[in-house]
Amino acid sequence: MPEPKFRYRFQHSSTKEIITTYLTLSEVESQHMHPNTFRDIMWGILSRAEYTGQEDKNGLDIFAGDLVRRPVGINNHFHGAWSVYEVMRFRGEWLLSYVKSEKVTDLPRGYMRDFLLGSFDLTLKTYLWSESYKPRTELVVIGTIWDDPEPTGDPAEQVLEGPHEQPTA
Numbered sequence: 001m002p003e004p005k006f007r008y009r010f011q012h013s014s015t016k017e018i019i020t021t022y023l024t025l026s027e028v029e030s031q032h033m034h035p036n037t038f039r040d041i042m043w044g045i046l047s048r049a050e051y052t053g054q055e056d057k058n059g060l061d062i063f064a065g066d067l068v069r070r071p072v073g074i075n076n077h078f079h080g081a082w083s084v085y086e087v088m089r090f091r092g093e094w095l096l097s098y099v100k101s102e103k104v105t106d107l108p109r110g111y112m113r114d115f116l117l118g119s120f121d122l123t124l125k126t127y128l129w130s131e132s133y134k135p136r137t138e139l140v141v142i143g144t145i146w147d148d149p150e151p152t153g154d155p156a157e158q159v160l161e162g163p164h165e166q167p168t169a
Contacts, residue, residue, distance in 0.1 A: 005051035007063045009146060013042040047146045052087060052094045052116060056141045062116075064089055067099060067143045079104055086145055087116060 004025040011018050049063035056062055066087045072079045080102025086109075088097050094116035099109055 005061070007047075007049045007051070009046040009048075010043045011046045013044060018046065019043075047144075049144070050089070054094075054116060054137070056139045057137050058140065060141050062087055062139070062141060063144075064094075065145045066141050067145060068096065068139045069142050070096075070137075070139050072101065084142065085114075086110075 005022060006025075006028065007020060007022050009018060009020050047065065049065045052062045052064065054062045056068065062068065064087055067084055068087060069082050069084050072081060072083055083101040084099040085096035086099055088095050096114045096116055097110045098107065098112040101107075
């Protein structure tokens with residue numbers, strides 16, 4: 001089983017600079033249970049997000065609080081070609097919670113939820129027993145709730161890049 005991994009965002013109290021770092025649980029524990037190695041020099045934690053164990057179609061790790069775009073499978077006449085969801089954990093399960101869609105602007109955020117794994121084309125037995133198995137998905141990480149709580153622009157064109165990409169090992 002992969003080791004739990006977290007994405008931390010820190011902000012400097014005077015310059016307001018924001019940095020993002022990725023730590024495994026062992027790395028957090030080796031820092032005396034504090035992920036902020038900069039805590040003595042005016043850095044505060046803005047957010048902490050747990051890794052879901054899944055990747056989007058571009059290989060980017062999916063974390064709690066990420067905003068993901070996925071094609072609409074049914075009700076295209078109502079929602080359009082895509083919808084945006086927030087990745088969240090509820091009662092121990094990873095879920096996608098509705099944020100917005102191409103055509104609909106008046107539905108409340110979170111009115112619809114779906115299991116995160118429901119967006120992956122997987123063979124359950126293979127998925128449960130093989131750590132190397134990578135199920136296919138059409139999900140694309142386009143941002144986070146901390147960077148863009150109310151996504152604007154055309155999510156059909158957005159792909160997350162820049163400081164949120166995981167460092168290569």
